[in-house]
Amino acid sequence: MSTHGSTLDVPELTQRLLAQAYGLGFDAAGIASLGEPATVSAFEAWRAAGMHGSMAWLDGTGATLRGDTRRPHPGATHAIVVAASYGGRAPSGPVARYARGDDYHVVLRERVRELHHWLERTLGRPVNARPYVDSGPLLERDLAQRAGLGWFGKNTMLITPQAGAFLFLASLLVELDLEPSAPFEADRCGRCTRCLDACPTGALVEPRVLDARRCISYLTIEHRDAIPEPLRASFGGLIYGCDICNDVCPWNERFTREPSLPSLAPRMGFPASDDVAEIRAFARTLCVMSAAEYADTFRGSAIKRAKLWMLQRNACIALGNVGTAADLPVLEALCTHEHPLVREHAKWACERVGAMDRQ
Secondary structure: OOOOOOOOOHHHHHHHHHHHHHHOOOOEEEEEEOOOOOOHHHHHHHHHOOOOOOOHHHOHHHHHHHOOOOOOOOOOOEEEEEEEEOOOOOOOOOEOHHHOOEOHHHHHHHHHHHHHHHHHHHHOOOOOEEEEOOOOOOOHHHHHHHOOOOEEOOOOOEEEOOOEOOEEEEEEEEOOOOOOOOOOOOOOOOOOOHHHHHOOOOOEEEOOEEOHHHOHHHHHHOOOOOOOHHHHHHHOOOOEOOOHHHHOOHHHHHHOOOOOOHHHOOOOOOOOOOOHHHHHHHHHHHHOOOHHHHHHHOOOEHHHHOOHHHHHHHHHHHHHHHOOHHHHHHHHHHOOOOOHHHHHHHHHHHHHHHHHHHO
16 A cells, blocks of 8 residues: 555554554554444344433434444544443442543543544545544444454443453544454353343343343433432432443453553542442532532533433432431422422432431
């Protein structure tokens, strides 16, 4: 392959590109040719069953674009797919591990853009490319499996031998001739069903099928309505997201590592364990937080995916499950909150704490 500033052939360029990805701090990297995802029929069946809940961006144009990885960025022929660990060794807590550091969308997008700039410098010409970090119409885990990064666990997460499943995926879609990596064909879950058995709300209805409508992560982060009352007691002290199905995975026990990039390390201020006293204190902080405090506290954090009223709704459920009479003043104050869903969940929590206190 001849370019204005380079005479690299395709295999050599591919090898150097992957080496550069590792040099930027990614835990895994591979190349996938673009086309129809192998899991597109499963995705369509999942949507048809309504298991995506209220995530409307997965319908219509969003579904059409996800049906072929050549569609989101015209001209693109290949994807450089990378993964970065966000640290599965940290203790569990009320906030899922992925949201405790700086916003991964920003962190990884900057790194992937560096990869794009490296390509252009190396080839001595512009390269038509676009980075995607969990914000575009791609079936990212399918693309990662095609690029050889790992396999689909029974909890639907991609598991990679380099870093387990506590990882972020990102892609650079490029119009460039590259040598595809060998897909990861093995299924190493065997007969293990720990993730399915551990899910407190029964969201994993069968291996590799997640009903988002019952998933704590979806309900606390994406769902803009009332949390179904029959599920609330199963949340325990969880406030934003859930790591349970990953926590119990034997492969995560073996593969997981510390965050690969410093900015993905946990920030100060998030409970560092599932200690009930810490959870209650964090929940109360959210309950009394103002809009200005919310904006300042979570600036540059992925946790802002949930609005303040949603975090307060979730905090009410946590206090309803693990709170004591000492938390009632905060909950009672929220019974007059301006948002009707916060009021409803605060009243539920008051009744729960009051009933437990009378026992």
